[in-house]
Amino acid sequence: MKFCSHCGNPVSQLVPPGDNRLRHVCGHCTTVHYQNPRIVAGCLPVWGEQVLLCRRAIEPRRGYWTLPAGFMENGETLEQAAARETAEEACARVRDLSLYTLFDLPHINQVYMLFRAELVDLDFAAGEESLDVRLFLESEIPWSELAFPTIGRTLECYFADRQQHVYPVRNEPLEALRAHYRNTSNFVG
Numbered sequence: 001m002k003f004c005s006h007c008g009n010p011v012s013q014l015v016p017p018g019d020n021r022l023r024h025v026c027g028h029c030t031t032v033h034y035q036n037p038r039i040v041a042g043c044l045p046v047w048g049e050q051v052l053l054c055r056r057a058i059e060p061r062r063g064y065w066t067l068p069a070g071f072m073e074n075g076e077t078l079e080q081a082a083a084r085e086t087a088e089e090a091c092a093r094v095r096d097l098s099l100y101t102l103f104d105l106p107h108i109n110q111v112y113m114l115f116r117a118e119l120v121d122l123d124f125a126a127g128e129e130s131l132d133v134r135l136f137l138e139s140e141i142p143w144s145e146l147a148f149p150t151i152g153r154t155l156e157c158y159f160a161d162r163q164q165h166v167y168p169v170r171n172e173p174l175e176a177l178r179a180h181y182r183n184t185s186n187f188v189g
């Protein structure tokens with residue numbers, strides 16, 4: 001941040017009184033511009049034995065497969081955000097959402113929260129941000145063409161948990177993502 005979004009004057013980095021972190025502070029109107037992590041909400045839509053993936057039409061990772069997910073908006077719940085992203089990216093409706101994986105990504109200031117969900121029907125299509133949307137059996141998952149390790153790790157957890165039909169909420173450590181990264185050698189992101 002270089003300029004104040006309130007008054008347009010230059011901002012500088014300093015620790016405000018009573019604070020303990022560097023913040024962007026406007027030298028003119030003294031507004032402190034706090035920057036906090038962003039929440040990415042999304043779904044793992046399930047139809048019988050299959051799961052729905054979207055092929056990204058936008059950067060980063062254009063052309064790679066992902067679960068429908070995106071930044072939460074003000075004024076909506078986490079579950080609404082996950083369902084909305086699924087509608088936008090896959091033109092699909094979901095029900096019975098259950099929080100499933102949670103990833104802290106402090107290196108990029110994001111928190112991922114992904115829900116398991118049932119597809120309501122097979123009426124889905126590529127939304128504006130997708131090149132393609134399709135259902136995959138476990139044996140068909142394009143592991144080396146997944147967009148992000150959070151997506152791969154969520155799918156790994158799902159197929160493992162599905163064998164027991166028990167799906168605990170998984171607050172996955174970064175090490176699990178790194179292990180997934182190592183195991184899918186084509187991953188370059």
Ligand code: ZN
Pocket residue numbers: 004005006007008009026027028029030031
């Ligand atoms: Zn200002």
